[in-house]
């Protein structure tokens with residue numbers, strides 16, 4: 041049987057997301073502002089980052105530059121990342137979502153807190169070497185097959201400042217095999233699979249935590265904080 045990630049098709053994913061409303065409800069698959077998900081998500085992320093603070097001291101003369109990967113309409117930047125970072129860049133390949141960032145991020149843009157917006161897929165994105173204090177990947181890495189994801193992590197490592205951190209916040213399957221979702225052409229990986237891929241990319245897991253307070257019918261969500269091993 042073929043590996044679940046061999047079914048991933050980038051164009052199918054773009055088509056799927058392009059047809060979804062450019063709203064919080066849209067990017068969260070129907071779990072938008074009428075549900076507990078956006079609020080619990082932000083609370084969980086803030087809590088996770090606060091606990092990591094002593095291990096995320098910026099290197100001398102470094103600004104806290106963040107990058108929001110698979111950013112959708114900029115929800116994570118608007119509601120959470122901007123509170124931790126001086127400036128945030130965003131990576132998002134879906135045109136209507138990138139357009140909506142003008143609205144969602146208007147006041148942050150005006151305040152000079154938004155850096156570059158890269159309107160490309162993460163498989164095509166190479167970060168500027170040594171730029172980032174924090175690279176935040178949330179609910180998007182399932183769009184890359186395993187090999188591409190390891191290659192992406194390797195590029196992200198090069199994009200980190202000294203003492204920079206990568207955070208991955210994703211659904212976990214409890215099954216032994218990854219779950220392929222043909223609607224949005226993505227896979228949901230197990231905790232073990234994530235750990236294997238981090239190791240292959242030379243990333244050390246410095247902290248991990250399960251997101252609390254999400255509806256029971258959803259996949260469990262886990263945050264992983266990672267630093268380069270070398």
Ligand SMILES: C[S@@+](CC[C@H](N)C(=O)[O-])C[C@H]1O[C@@H](n2cnc3c(N)ncnc32)[C@H](O)[C@@H]1O
Nearest residue numbers: 057067110111112115134161162178179180183
């Ligand atoms: C579930 S939404 C999450 C959006 C955002 N991270 C959030 O939490 O609000 C998944 C996002 O991944 C984006 N995406 C799909 N394929 C991608 C790719 N190859 N590279 C980067 N982002 C991708 C989609 O366009 C969509 O914005």
